[in-house]
Amino acid sequence: MSNKKEIIIKATKLKKSFITGDTEQTIFENLDLNIYRGDFTVIMGSSGAGKSTLMYSLSGMDRPSSGEVVWNDKTITSLSDDRLAIFRRKNCGFVFQQIYLLDKMSLMDNVLTASALSGTSKKDSVKYAKELFELVKFH
Ligand SMILES: Nc1ncnc2c1ncn2[C@@H]1O[C@H](COP(=O)(O)OP(=O)(O)OP(=O)(O)O)[C@@H](O)[C@H]1O
Ligand SMILES: [Mg+2]
Structure with a gap:
């Protein structure tokens, strides 16, 4: 058996920005990230740094402005809204910061x-x- 760890979530050149009026606020860009099976992965940063925004893009809860998110071999950033909803329902457990x-x-x-x-x-x-x-x- 190979010791190489399996990547379960791979983000490539991820960017998220919000446009308010005529200002664009870039939360992150050019972000590459691998998350490996079996790891307990933590995203740390000061309040407002963009942790929740990143989690929403990685989980398909929201769409990044550009870039790609692949779960196993499925590119979730190119799924239709309906297919993305089904993907989330089957694959993703999410504990929100607010209880909703x-x-x-x-x-x-x-x-x-x-x-x-x-x-x-x-x-x-x-x-x-x-x-x-x-x-x-x-x-
Ligand atoms: N829907 C939105 N529209 C405009 N700006 C947004 C939106 N969502 C988040 N932001 C902005 O993006 C930035 C990152 O917010 P985010 O909630 O991801 O931070 P965070 O690291 O999770 O903070 P905290 O530790 O307080 O939870 C903040 O400046 C926030 O105001
Ligand atoms: Mg947050």
């Missing part, structure tokens, strides 16, 4: 929303949600 719960719904229904979209049966989803609540000692 839908406040008109119970916590259980918030948790069940993602599995409803994935087509898992309600019974299995509720069982799994209860296991997750147990895991974080939520009663």
Whole structure:
């Protein structure tokens, strides 16, 4: 078996900028990054440095202004919006900085929303949600 580590996320020449009025604010550019299977990878930087913006581009939560993001062999930056949504649903778990719960719904229904979209049966989803609540000692 080869000792070479497998790259699971590869970003090439990534750029993200925001345009407000006639000013362009570049958050990062020419960014190359490899993330390897099995590693615990941390992105560090001061507040406003662009960590969340980078995570959104890497995860397909948002699109970079230019450059490419490849997960295994799939170039997610060239997927259509619908295919990107399916890719995220299947492959990506994301803990947001803000909680983004839908406040008109119970916590259980918030948790069940993602599995409803994935087509898992309600019974299995509720069982799994209860296991997750147990895991974080939520009663
Ligand atoms: N949608 C947006 N429109 C315009 N500017 C934005 C947008 N999102 C982020 N920014 C700007 O991009 C920069 C990076 O923000 P980001 O939230 O990625 O920083 P961060 O490193 O995650 O900060 P923190 O440690 O506070 O979470 C900031 O200057 C922010 O104001
Ligand atoms: Mg952030």
